[in-house]
């Protein structure tokens with residue numbers, strides 16, 4: 001048995017991990033085109049407009065509005081949907097913090113609801129039970145690029161007349177049946193931050209089929225909606241590069257899917273390890289590849305597993321932390337004087353107050369503490385890197401008795 005790198009052995013991967021994103025001649029040409037146009041603002045150019053039209057066509061949506069980041073996309077969607085003071089918005093605690101803080105930016109209250117373990121997205125049945133007269137919207141997240149149960153959630157929302165804003169920041173190009181995610185909710189948001197499948201360094205998109213919501217979103221992001229609007233515009237340079245990155249998105253997603261299939265096969269049957277499988281009938285795009293580990297079978301904890309893989313040169317991580325544990329929610333104070341939690345327009349009964357205590361959401365707690373491990377499988381990583389991942393995982397699992405001791 002090979003000695004673990006953690007115990008002084010030779011690491012499986014010593015070459016370093018491929019960088020992401022890789023930018024080439026096409027992106028360079030797009031940047032040069034913008035420079036030569038002597039215009040850097042979307043207000044006066046064609047690139048961002050074209051990027052919006054091309055993204056809307058890619059998704060199968062009527063309207064797309066490009067914004068400066070994913071948080072701005074969520075905020076714009078909430079503002080366009082009319083969410084505001086005294087409203088509750090249901091969000092999962094397993095996500096990046098911006099899903100919840102965007103709600104605070106619109107002066108509304110995030111209400112966490114636990115996830116269901118298979119897709120690790122909001123549990124539609126738990127959502128149905130948590131709706132109150134103040135619930136105005138729901139923000140489901142397709143975590144790590146695995147589509148959540150969006151059809152069931154849309155049915156819950158339809159029955160209660162609620163707005164759904166899909167947070168598709170991990171899921172550009174993911175599908176449910178023949179339909180892309182980001183076309184189910186009434187108005188939906190994407191991040192194009194550096195690490196995302198559609199990477200612009202910084203950027204975001206709001207999409208909708210509703211002309212009224214589109215007009216309000218467009219106004220809000222560019223200082224022309226009443227009563228309040230702002231400047232969340234995407235710069236022209238990002239629009240031009242976004243068009244190139246969008247033209248490569250399907251090929252990049254296919255590379256992620258090939259890498260995922262490789263690992264699915266290579267890791268199958270290892271004790272204490274199970275790869276997360278996409279829901280049948282859906283296409284996952286693997287923003288991260290998720291392993292579920294069983295510490296009882298392995299004899300050591302998730303943190304040790306991650307440390308051992310990293311020592312082998314594999315970029316593994318323990319993934320997201322539960323958002324409801326963030327200090328912001330402990331202090332219930334977003335704006336310095338308790339607002340919006342103490343807003344006079346917000347007066348739930350004690351039983352209806354949102355829970356922000358540590359152990360409130362057992363599924364999320366358990367998977368963040370003990371089970372989920374994230375692996376990076378983005379291109380240009382390919383079979384060689386995936387072989388290293390598989391070798392390293394096998395090496396760590398085979399050394400479990402030693403690690404347990």
Ligand SMILES: Cc1ncc(COP(=O)(O)O)c(C=O)c1O
Pocket residue numbers: 069070071072095096098099141167169170191192193202203204
């Ligand atoms: C699920 C999710 N939502 C929203 C965001 C916010 O996007 P941004 O970082 O572009 O503001 C992120 C980002 O990183 C995210 O992972």
